[in-house]
Amino acid sequence: MSNENKSLSGLQRFSNKSIIVTGAGSGIGQATALRIASEGGAVIAVDLNEAGLQETVSAAADMSGSVRAYSASVAEEEQVKALIADVKDKEGKLDALINMAGILRAMPSTETSLAEFQQILNVNLIGTFLCCREAIPALLETKGCIVNAASTSAQFGHPYMAAYAASKGGVYALTRTLAWEYLKQGVRVNAVAPGGILTPMVLAQGERMASLDMDLFTHLNRPDGQFGAPEQVAGVIAMLASADGAHMTGEVVKVDGGVHN
Ligand SMILES: NC(=O)c1ccc[n+]([C@@H]2O[C@H](COP(=O)([O-])OP(=O)(O)OC[C@H]3O[C@@H](n4cnc5c(N)ncnc54)[C@H](O)[C@@H]3O)[C@@H](O)[C@H]2O)c1
Known part of the structure; x- marks a missing residue:
C-alpha cells in the first residue's frame, strides 16, 4: 500500500456512490478500494482474506469516503446473492461493481489436475459471472457500471497459465457480451487487462517459477x-468506473507497462 491514493484525492468522483470491490483485501483490489474511498466513495470491500480486509478498512480511516468489510467468496452463488441483498439493504443502491477477486497458480499444463483447472475457472470466471448477474438488476436502477479483471494472458501466450489464461479469456468475452447486452439500458461494462503488477499473487509464484523454463517468460517482462x-x-x-469513463463500454484496457506491443 502507498500514499499515492491520498496524493491523487483532489478528485472526488465517487461522492454519494456505493461501490462493491471484490478482492479488496490485497493487491489491485485493495488499491482500488482505497482509491475510490479517497475520492469519496462508500466501498463494500469483499474478500475471503479477513486480515487483508481489516488492513483495507484501517488504511481508509482518514479518507473522505468509507470502506466496509464483507467476507464472502465470489464463487459461491448463495454468498454472492446475500452480498447484493446486503448492499441494497444497507446502502440502498449500487453504483458500480469492480470484480478484482482472482487466483493464479503457474504450472505446466500436463501437470494441471482437473480440480485445479476447475478451481481457477470457478473463482476467476464463474465468480465474475455470478457477481455480474446478481448485481446487474441493481445497476440497472442507477445506470451503474462494472469493471472486470481480465489479463494480458488472455490475448498473449503466457506459459504455464493454461487455466488462468482460459479463465481470463472468458472474462474478456463476458465483458464484451454484457457491454453490448446492456448498452441501451445504460449499464457500462469494461475490464482492465493488467500485466506484470507486483502484488502478493505474482510474488507467490516465485518459488514455483524456479522449476519452470524461464526463457519462455522473456516476452512478458519489460527490458528494464x-x-x-x-x-x-x-x-x-477508477477512471473507467467514474463519469470520466461515461463514453466507454466493452473496452478491455491493457495496463502492462507497454510489454505487449
Ligand atoms: N498482478 C498482476 O500482474 C495481474 C495481471 C493480470 C490480471 N490480474 C488480475 O487482477 C486481479 C487482482 O490480482 P492481484 O494481483 O491484486 O492479486 P492478489 O492475490 O493480491 O489479490 C486477489 C484477492 O482476491 C481474493 N480472492 C481469491 N479468491 C476469492 C474468492 N473466491 N472470493 C473472494 N475473494 C477472493 C484473494 O483473497 C486476494 O485478496 C485478479 O483477478 C488477477 O487475476 C493481476
Whole structure:
C-alpha cells in the first residue's frame, strides 16, 4: 500500500456512490478500494482474506469516503446473492461493481489436475459471472457500471497459465457480451487487462517459477525489469468506473507497462 491514493484525492468522483470491490483485501483490489474511498466513495470491500480486509478498512480511516468489510467468496452463488441483498439493504443502491477477486497458480499444463483447472475457472470466471448477474438488476436502477479483471494472458501466450489464461479469456468475452447486452439500458461494462503488477499473487509464484523454463517468460517482462504497482491499475479502474469513463463500454484496457506491443 502507498500514499499515492491520498496524493491523487483532489478528485472526488465517487461522492454519494456505493461501490462493491471484490478482492479488496490485497493487491489491485485493495488499491482500488482505497482509491475510490479517497475520492469519496462508500466501498463494500469483499474478500475471503479477513486480515487483508481489516488492513483495507484501517488504511481508509482518514479518507473522505468509507470502506466496509464483507467476507464472502465470489464463487459461491448463495454468498454472492446475500452480498447484493446486503448492499441494497444497507446502502440502498449500487453504483458500480469492480470484480478484482482472482487466483493464479503457474504450472505446466500436463501437470494441471482437473480440480485445479476447475478451481481457477470457478473463482476467476464463474465468480465474475455470478457477481455480474446478481448485481446487474441493481445497476440497472442507477445506470451503474462494472469493471472486470481480465489479463494480458488472455490475448498473449503466457506459459504455464493454461487455466488462468482460459479463465481470463472468458472474462474478456463476458465483458464484451454484457457491454453490448446492456448498452441501451445504460449499464457500462469494461475490464482492465493488467500485466506484470507486483502484488502478493505474482510474488507467490516465485518459488514455483524456479522449476519452470524461464526463457519462455522473456516476452512478458519489460527490458528494464520494471514492474507496475497496484495503484497504477487502480487509477485506470477508477477512471473507467467514474463519469470520466461515461463514453466507454466493452473496452478491455491493457495496463502492462507497454510489454505487449
Ligand atoms: N498482478 C498482476 O500482474 C495481474 C495481471 C493480470 C490480471 N490480474 C488480475 O487482477 C486481479 C487482482 O490480482 P492481484 O494481483 O491484486 O492479486 P492478489 O492475490 O493480491 O489479490 C486477489 C484477492 O482476491 C481474493 N480472492 C481469491 N479468491 C476469492 C474468492 N473466491 N472470493 C473472494 N475473494 C477472493 C484473494 O483473497 C486476494 O485478496 C485478479 O483477478 C488477477 O487475476 C493481476
